[in-house]
Amino acid sequence: MAILDVSRRQSALDRINAHAPFLARLAELNPDDVGRFLADGTDVTLADVAPPAVDDDIMRSLRQWRGRMALLLALGDLSGEHDVATTTRWLSSFADRACDAALAAAFAERVPGEEPRGLSVIALGKLGSHELNYSSDIDPILIFDPETLPRRQRDDPGEAAVRIARRMTEILSARTGDGHVLRVDLRLRPHPEVTPIVLPESAAISYYESEALAWEQAAFIRSRASAGDRALGENFLAAIQPFIWRRSLDFRQLKEIGAMSDRIRDHFAQGQAFGPGFDLKRGRGGIREIEFFAQVHQLIYGGRDPSLRVPATVDALAALAGAGRIEPEVATRLSGHYATLRRIEHRLQMIEDQQTHSLPAQAAALDCVARLDGEADGAALLAMLEPVVTDVGSCYDRLVAERAVTTGLPRDEGGLAAQLIAAGFDPPDAALRTIAEWRGGKLRALRSPAALDALETMLPELVRALGAAPDPQATLTRFDKLVAGLPSAINFFHLLAAQPELAKIATRTLSLAPTLADALAARVELIEGLIDKRAFEAPATKADLLAEWDAGLAGLDYERLLDRVRDRVGERRFAYGVQLIAGATDPLTIACGYSELAEAALQLLADATVAEFVQAHGRIADSELVVLALGRLGGRALTHASDLDLIYLFTGDHLAESDGPRPLGATTYYNRLAQRVTAAMSVPTAAGKLYDVDTRLRPQGAQGPLVVTLDSFERYQREEAWTWEHMALLRARPVYGSEAAKAAVQATIDELLRIPRDPTKLAADAAEMRDKIAAHKPAKGALDIKGGPGGLVDLEFAMQVTQLVSGQCHDPNISAALGCMKAAGLVPPEVVEAHGLLARMLVMLRLTAPEGEPPTAAARQLVASQCGEPGWSQLLAAHDAARQEIANWWASIRPRQQEMKP
Numbered sequence: 001m002a003i004l005d006v007s008r009r010q011s012a013l014d015r016i017n018a019h020a021p022f023l024a025r026l027a028e029l030n031p032d033d034v035g036r037f038l039a040d041g042t043d044v045t046l047a048d049v050a051p052p053a054v055d056d057d058i059m060r061s062l063r064q065w066r067g068r069m070a071l072l073l074a075l076g077d078l079s080g081e082h083d084v085a086t087t088t089r090w091l092s093s094f095a096d097r098a099c100d101a102a103l104a105a106a107f108a109e110r111v112p113g114e115e116p117r118g119l120s121v122i123a124l125g126k127l128g129s130h131e132l133n134y135s136s137d138i139d140p141i142l143i144f145d146p147e148t149l150p151r152r153q154r155d156d157p158g159e160a161a162v163r164i165a166r167r168m169t170e171i172l173s174a175r176t177g178d179g180h181v182l183r184v185d186l187r188l189r190p191h192p193e194v195t196p197i198v199l200p201e202s203a204a205i206s207y208y209e210s211e212a213l214a215w216e217q218a219a220f221i222r223s224r225a226s227a228g229d230r231a232l233g234e235n236f237l238a239a240i241q242p243f244i245w246r247r248s249l250d251f252r253q254l255k256e257i258g259a260m261s262d263r264i265r266d267h268f269a270q271g272q273a274f275g276p277g278f279d280l281k282r283g284r285g286g287i288r289e290i291e292f293f294a295q296v297h298q299l300i301y302g303g304r305d306p307s308l309r310v311p312a313t314v315d316a317l318a319a320l321a322g323a324g325r326i327e328p329e330v331a332t333r334l335s336g337h338y339a340t341l342r343r344i345e346h347r348l349q350m351i352e353d354q355q356t357h358s359l360p361a362q363a364a365a366l367d368c369v370a371r372l373d374g375e376a377d378g379a380a381l382l383a384m385l386e387p388v389v390t391d392v393g394s395c396y397d398r399l400v401a402e403r404a405v406t407t408g409l410p411r412d413e414g415g416l417a418a419q420l421i422a423a424g425f426d427p428p429d430a431a432l433r434t435i436a437e438w439r440g441g442k443l444r445a446l447r448s449p450a451a452l453d454a455l456e457t458m459l460p461e462l463v464r465a466l467g468a469a470p471d472p473q474a475t476l477t478r479f480d481k482l483v484a485g486l487p488s489a490i491n492f493f494h495l496l497a498a499q500p501e502l503a504k505i506a507t508r509t510l511s512l513a514p515t516l517a518d519a520l521a522a523r524v525e526l527i528e529g530l531i532d533k534r535a536f537e538a539p540a541t542k543a544d545l546l547a548e549w550d551a552g553l554a555g556l557d558y559e560r561l562l563d564r565v566r567d568r569v570g571e572r573r574f575a576y577g578v579q580l581i582a583g584a585t586d587p588l589t590i591a592c593g594y595s596e597l598a599e600a601a602l603q604l605l606a607d608a609t610v611a612e613f614v615q616a617h618g619r620i621a622d623s624e625l626v627v628l629a630l631g632r633l634g635g636r637a638l639t640h641a642s643d644l645d646l647i648y649l650f651t652g653d654h655l656a657e658s659d660g661p662r663p664l665g666a667t668t669y670y671n672r673l674a675q676r677v678t679a680a681m682s683v684p685t686a687a688g689k690l691y692d693v694d695t696r697l698r699p700q701g702a703q704g705p706l707v708v709t710l711d712s713f714e715r716y717q718r719e720e721a722w723t724w725e726h727m728a729l730l731r732a733r734p735v736y737g738s739e740a741a742k743a744a745v746q747a748t749i750d751e752l753l754r755i756p757r758d759p760t761k762l763a764a765d766a767a768e769m770r771d772k773i774a775a776h777k778p779a780k781g782a783l784d785i786k787g788g789p790g791g792l793v794d795l796e797f798a799m800q801v802t803q804l805v806s807g808q809c810h811d812p813n814i815s816a817a818l819g820c821m822k823a824a825g826l827v828p829p830e831v832v833e834a835h836g837l838l839a840r841m842l843v844m845l846r847l848t849a850p851e852g853e854p855p856t857a858a859a860r861q862l863v864a865s866q867c868g869e870p871g872w873s874q875l876l877a878a879h880d881a882a883r884q885e886i887a888n889w890w891a892s893i894r895p896r897q898q899e900m901k902p
Contacts, residue, residue, distance in 0.1 A: 539593020
């Protein structure tokens with residue numbers, strides 16, 4: 001037996017090293033734990049892994065503790081020493097103790113010497129039922145008692161509680177070099193958009209006794225006082241027991257429970273065919289359906305039968321079978337299926353510590369998950385899972401059918417079903433249920449009489465607009481999510497009623513562009529910008545944008561300016577995306593517009609940052625910051641979500657010093673200034689995120705200084721730069737600085753690009769770099785427009801080698817450069833057309849399929865049309881032909897493999 005145990009432990013370690021990079025890194029960091037595990041097993045090793053003391057470096061020690069626990073629990077799971085229930089209980093126990101440690105540290109910082117009391121962590125969801133995922137967030141509700149909470153003498157109790165809770169959350173969630181401890185999601189508290197993150201106990205009790213909704217009742221089935229002042233938490237839960245477990249279940253409540261179960265299918269399972277990419281949690285026959293199967297029965301019968309009030313899913317199924325509420329065989333099968341699905345869910349999360357529930361779509365990644373679990377390959381894993389999800393789905397289907405008999409479908413007032421069918425919802429049942437939820441106050445935004453009146457006024461037009469979308473039901477689901485995020489829907493529905501065209505634009509956007517749908521859900525006021533007809537005019541230039549924004553931004557302090565620029569850019573970027581969805585503008589024109597927009601933002605924010613920096617440190621005589629754009633910004637061809645590739649330079653003497661109250665040497669001065677410019681462009685504020693900034697293309701890459709002098713830049717490029725760095729300069733363009741400084745930088749670049757090259761060495765160097773890129777970043781699929789044979793990366797390499805060898809056509813814009821090269825006979829004419837097609841596809845796919853998967857069926861016709869093809873099949877054929885032309889050109893330029901060998 002001992003030999004068998006050792007063999008299983010070694011197998012678990014081998015699979016971790018082969019298939020789980022996150023765990024393999026932890027194994028390298030904790031060799032003693034690995035050795036103890038191999039010798040003595042999981043439980044003996046875990047017994048020696050204690051939580052850190054509060055007086056340690058709590059941020060680091062908690063993260064190191066979490067790493068050790070994650071490693072050992074994975075090894076115990078993979079070796080079979082722990083089953084799923086044991087693993088999830090250990091994970092939940094760890095989360096409880098981590099919350100206690102973080103809370104104790106927060107108290108010690110705020111009120112040294114006081115015991116943590118008066119603040120309780122109420123765990124909901126999987127933590128509440130001791131079923132926490134391997135890589136999961138936690139969903140607590142925080143409550144406090146103003147009478148017993150320790151605080152400073154002049155502290156308001158509520159403010160003190162919020163500060164302590166915020167610090168606890170930061171200790172757990174903040175990402176450091178050692179990772180994080182737990183992701184903490186506090187949005188399940190009452191009215192999260194307006195309430196503080198920690199609530200007085202009395203206010204929380206009052207809410208749950210009088211205002212709470214059916215979904216909140218279901219959430220509290222799996223609740224417990226998990227950390228902090230447990231006595232306070234248990235008193236709170238005891239007080240709201242009548243809300244959770246109601247002795248009488250009226251007809252309206254049954255309908256609400258039924259609507260919740262329907263939403264699972266309508267929101268998550270629609271279109272979820274089993275196979276690669278299947279969502280184990282939300283898909284049809286997935287984890288959530290087993291959990292809800294148990295919870296619906298508990299809600300119906302638990303009010304009168306206390307034996308059913310158990311939080312864990314498998315325990316609840318057993319209790320329901322024991323009470324005769326479900327068939328014992330069904331309980332046994334679902335319990336086994338639950339363990340299987342949770343086990344594979346853990347495998348997904350072990351690989352890179354990601355909170356994912358979906359099977360990989362790519363075959364190699366699916367094989368990796370399968371082999372981590374001990375299966376031969378992805379096909380074997382799917383074969384094992386398919387009967388599981390099929391059986392779960394069938395059990396859930398029977399639950400839905402039984403519920404429909406009990407509660408009936410939502411009422412059909414004023415012929416709404418007929419309207420929905422006429423609009424394109426056939427069958428209309430799911431849409432009827434969603435609208436019934438709106439009318440019943442399910443969403444916070446629709447609870448007031450005024451909001452409901454606005455809904456009823458707009459509803460006929462809204463149904464027609466939703467029905468006109470390419471996928472009406474999916475669009476309704478996204479529209480529902482949008483409305484759910486509003487504090488109130490009154491003004492939104494009034495706006496749509498007054499501007500019917502906006503309803504059509506909104507529903508088309510929600511249907512076809514996930515990126516824009518997310519932006520609209522975060523800032524519904526973006527739709528208002530489309531009222532102005534100028535939103536559909538040709539994209540504005542940088543100069544036009546600066547002139548347009550000048551009056552509204554003048555006089556703002558620095559922080560408000562950051563927010564306002566983010567608002568302006570977000571509005572304009574959304575409008576440009578809508579132009580693409582409307583088919584109103586060539587994608588290449590929009591790509592140029594995105595670039596002008598980014599330049600305008602950089603100009604404003606860099607100017608403001610420089611002005612603020614000068615107040616503290618003064619100026620350096622005869623010197624200034626210059627920003628050089630490369631890549632897609634340099635080439636004026638950004639997509640909706642492109643990052644910005646920037647190099648920072650400064651002119652003048654690097655030995656000079658600034659003349660302000662806190663003088664700095666030139667190198668320190670400009671490095672700090674550039675860091676602040678980067679932060680101004682990239683740090684999220686209350687208004688959201690602007691751009692990701694990538695500065696790795698600077699001299700010596702990430703190891704080099706952030707900013708160098710123009711002279712140092714030129715010397716590096718002449719004496720040290722690799723061939724690929726000169727190739728990158730072909731898309732370089734100075735975008736910030738005085739006209740004289742930008743002209744000087746451009747002259748330096750032009751001179752560097754005119755240096756004579758050895759054509760053979762240049763082609764060999766380029767081919768070697770291209771091969772490294774292909775190995776490091778393989779194509780994500782057939783529609784990876786940039787990667788893979790004949791993609792845009794191949795085109796750029798072929799073009800750049802030709803440009804450097806010929807010394808001609810050094811325009812950073814690829815379309816313009818190719819036009820010049822075509823006129824000079826340096827490129828096959830077919831390649832120019834191929835670039836136009838792929839470049840348009842890239843812009844459109846970044847908007848309609850941002851995760852790299854093929855666009856939805858509804859979006860395919862739009863993408864094809866914007867790329868000049870009549871349909872999706874024709875576009876794919878043109879795409880394949882274009883890639884072949886580019887691949888042929890690159891093959892004619894790069895040396896053959898034998899020629900590259902020394």
